[in-house]
Amino acid sequence: MTLLINNIERVRLLHGVKRIRCVEETIAARYSEGKMRCPTHLCTGQEAVAVGVCATLRNTDFAVSTHRSHGHYLAKGGDLSRMLAEIYGKSTGCSSGHGGSMHLIDESVGFMGSTSIVGGTIPVGTGLGLSVSLKGTDQVSCVFLGDGSTEEGVFYESLNFAVIKQLPVLYICENNLYSVYSPIQVRQPANRKIYELARSLGVPSETGDGNDVLDVYAKTSRAVASIRSGGGPVLLEFSTYRWREHCGPNFDNDIGYRSEQEYLDWKQKDPVEVFEAKLCGDEVLSKEALSEMERSIVAEVNDAFAFAENSPFPSPDQLGKYLYKEDEGASL
Amino acid sequence: MTLLINNIERVRLLHGVKRIRCVEETIAARYSEGKMRCPTHLCTGQEAVAVGVCATLRNTDFAVSTHRSHGHYLAKGGDLSRMLAEIYGKSTGCSSGHGGSMHLIDESVGFMGSTSIVGGTIPVGTGLGLSVSLKGTDQVSCVFLGDGSTEEGVFYESLNFAVIKQLPVLYICENNLYSVYSPIQVRQPANRKIYELARSLGVPSETGDGNDVLDVYAKTSRAVASIRSGGGPVLLEFSTYRWREHCGPNFDNDIGYRSEQEYLDWKQKDPVEVFEAKLCGDEVLSKEALSEMERSIVAEVNDAFAFAENSPFPSPDQLGKYLYKEDEGASL
Amino acid sequence: MKRVLTYGQAINEALCVAMRQDRNVITFGLGVDDPKRIFGTTEGLVEEFGPERVFDMPTAENAMTGVAIGAALNGTRSVMTHQRLDFFLLAMDQLVNNAAKWSYMFGGKSSVPITIRLILGRGWGQGPQHSQNLQSWFAHIPGLKVVMPSTAADAKGLLLSAIFDDNPVVYLEHRWLHNIEGEVPEGDYRVPIGEAQVLSSGQDVTLVSFSYMTIEALHAVEHLEKQGVSCDLIDLRSVNPIDWPTVFESVKKTGRLIALDTASQTLSIASEIIARVSMELFHELKSPPVRIALPDYPTPTSPALSEKYYPRAEDIMQAVADLLNMTLDTDELIQSRTSPHDVPGEWFKGPF
């Protein structure tokens, strides 16, 4: 792998994964208080994909995501306080409390929305790519998706269209081996490789280590450069692992769908700790700088939680708002 | 290609393609009388696929098909008179007049139904395969489909499931280069091969000459043998060409979506004439036997049209029938 | 000077006006650039606006709906066309889970200005899978606007309003209307979504109708008038939102309601009209409200069966007669018809 990245950027990547980890683990710690009253899918263990990918994207690039979108939203630059406020159901939430954890949006940084129907945003991100291509800008549209969503026909339909029109779409598949409690073996044939499948559809693709933020960053950089220069869609498949239960704050390696050992093996490849150890070992980062980074992350996260908790709930009449956008339309 | 087939069988194949040709062309000739009042998609030019495939199947094997199903229905052994009566909207029709040309059925020969939503029967045929596999018989479920239907997500979803469960399903893709008036180039990437795509999904596949009934027969025989012996699903892609307009009795090479020359080139490869010439040239079939075959086909087809025309229309109260099957259910 | 266009030409003109006015308007769907041009409605578009803005698509209804949604989030206004509503059943997820809810679920942060043209089939043995009228599905979904123009002018005016509406609009055009003619204003003519039109004024009965049933209702009204019965004929034009004030005002005047629909009767738009009127104007009704819609069966293919399946003008006349407790003559109306029951007119020669 060519070294595409300087030390300042590497520290920034470390900050990115540590920050997401801190957010997710704080949610996990506080979830049982019963104040975050919506289905919440944590991405602990998968932070490197979000951070490595988004580090290659510009603010003006687009991203869409799934039910498990906290990391993508944050890495793309989404407002942390408004995300937490959304999970708390507050009026200051990024979706004014209408959406919750599964429906995050921050258009100011190109995060165009996450939704909770598996596969639901794959064509949406593809359509963003169509619009970019019609407008002739050099934006990239990034679609985050899970291994489960590649079983939906819409995945295949979307890629087919992206290829025909050579759209500037970056498909990022986080293969964490599970869809809820269903292992990939019961859903896809044993020899299936998602990135190979994409190729056979006509989408150039690669696979990478989703727990290694530098690998993610390097492969995505290349893909983004190709897409930006008109090379058409690319799919990257990153292998990674979700640490906590599918939905909710707990661990569930004891309930029988996967083994504690499997989890522990993946924990060895912790995208945060391994990278942190590397940067410290390489003396890219001093002990003090690391502590300072951690302190500032915790402070930011605590502030954001305080903001969320202290924000007002929407007033009941907000129930009737936002069904339609008031028409502006083209002038008559 | 190994010679898998004796002369009697070859003559039978010729009879099969000539019979379907005669039916389709007679429909085309009579359609403007205005008595066949339903959308009708003729398969003239594509007869060899239906005949070659079905010659390898048993009566107890299943088949499902699309809007363009006359050939499949007839080759599978479906009752000709009842098919025509169905197109004429008569009570003696195979679907009692409720279905028309696009909804043919003859369960007595395993033809389980054709429908008019593109891709609609791909999972249905897959489900027949599931049921066969649960019951442990050695039946094969054959799904006829067009190149257009491979763009529907359900094609991909169905193949994925068939692979996972190793179902006894034979997918026959007739690639006639068009979906209505849309050439395949605007719908699929230039280098796409449908049979290669199937392989990348985990379905073994081959491609063949859909205008050569012997090639179809040979490749399908191998596929069926493999499926019957538990080898799981197979997809065969046969290239062929529809002679007449997408829907209706006329030629439409003049309206601009394809060239007269393209049509004429394909007509050179006429699945009926070329094969007939070959059998006559090889002296498998005498002039007299050929005449006799043609005479008997014409007589059968005329009889069937007479049956259809002379059959009564359903009485208006049939409108309210068949919405539900009366329950038989398991005994209480 | 009167300028008469067919309904199909009016649709074509609306597309043309919209695309000239706003580069962000595009149109796609199976066949939009093929020789038949969606029954002529997309004539000339690819030539004028180019293949980037007017294009065919793979047979992939669900993804392509999502594509339209995504494009909308970046300001592209798609008009997506399907030759039959039935095909669009594949796209309910994107339409209902995404398009309809996008504005609401993101607290108004963005919205999805897309227009979905769906053609409602009828006649010539279209049968069970090519003639469904599922307007009540769409109208049941909060966040979707649903229009069903009956006249050429409304076909144009509502399509322009749909395209420039900032929300998803389902535009349902009936195959039997494409060739009807009417005066159509030039230029950027818009008909507001959610406003009904009173096509005839009377005292005796309120007919609430839309789409092709309005044509049957107009025949009925004409023949009723000859026999001294006068009706309010309200053409809803939009079935979501529904113009309740216009409906209520008329029922207050006549005290009698017949609701028409092109769909299976149970849970039809006609049901909702009757339910709302019964709840809100119970005491103004002089007699029980009446519904004229299709029976609860799929569409049979045989012409011998479809003849009884579709209610027509004479059934409306008969319902009026029953409501008013009088006898009316439907023979003249029936005898005035020149074409078989399973085609809209002589121009229709099948097989589409």
Added chain:
Amino acid sequence: MKRVLTYGQAINEALCVAMRQDRNVITFGLGVDDPKRIFGTTEGLVEEFGPERVFDMPTAENAMTGVAIGAALNGTRSVMTHQRLDFFLLAMDQLVNNAAKWSYMFGGKSSVPITIRLILGRGWGQGPQHSQNLQSWFAHIPGLKVVMPSTAADAKGLLLSAIFDDNPVVYLEHRWLHNIEGEVPEGDYRVPIGEAQVLSSGQDVTLVSFSYMTIEALHAVEHLEKQGVSCDLIDLRSVNPIDWPTVFESVKKTGRLIALDTASQTLSIASEIIARVSMELFHELKSPPVRIALPDYPTPTSPALSEKYYPRAEDIMQAVADLLNMTLDTDELIQSRTSPHDVPGEWFKGPF
């Protein structure tokens, strides 16, 4: 001796009875064999009947519905399960274009005995894409049977009837019902599809309800009775076909109708109840019929918003009070609640 099961256990028992009785019964869906076993409803099945008959599936709702249809054509009776109705929007094509029409469009030559279990979400911020109640979509489609049991006994009896019905049945189970308890008969107990049940008898008002709204109605009826108001509470159980004789008989007695629904009000089953009663029993109604259903918005996620979104027992009491022109006290009812409004009971700890 009374044998009390939860609604979820009753579903489980029905599956078990059906699968023991008929080898052709299979069940599949995301998670049917996972540790959570679809909220316990598929407990023990894979162990007893093996992975051939009880299996997980790829996330491919449309194809898997078609697979169930195809298997049905060869005599396999599938029970397909989805953890939320919302996911099943992907499968409308197979359900509506194929399953619902198969028997009709092939002139009765074959039919499609499949059962589709769809769980209706509510509470704990399920939000816009995890709590849709689209029963009126299904009930609008000729050829589909649609059941919505409210009690544990009906959960069992209707599931067994659905599985052994020779036609497609959509079985809608509300997430807030899984833990309610009731007496459940043993063995192959069946409740006929299309028969309502009168859960309480009274003189003043007819309440027509189904699914979770029946629980709210039962609370309301109990508190109304204490205050001297007696109601007929009809639990429809099936929303297609609807048991009209039972509804009509009750309205003839009381002259007053309140129709309840778990869905958005416009074009709801409640609309159809009101429309039909208004058409058929207009002169028996003493006052305008009333509809209690959800407002025409997607489900908001924040508990501060969902609280106002869902009508509850006190709203039913208030509607009765308005109908009867009297004042009723709802405080006692409201104060009797022990859990927050966004969970069905203390056992419900999110996040599902």
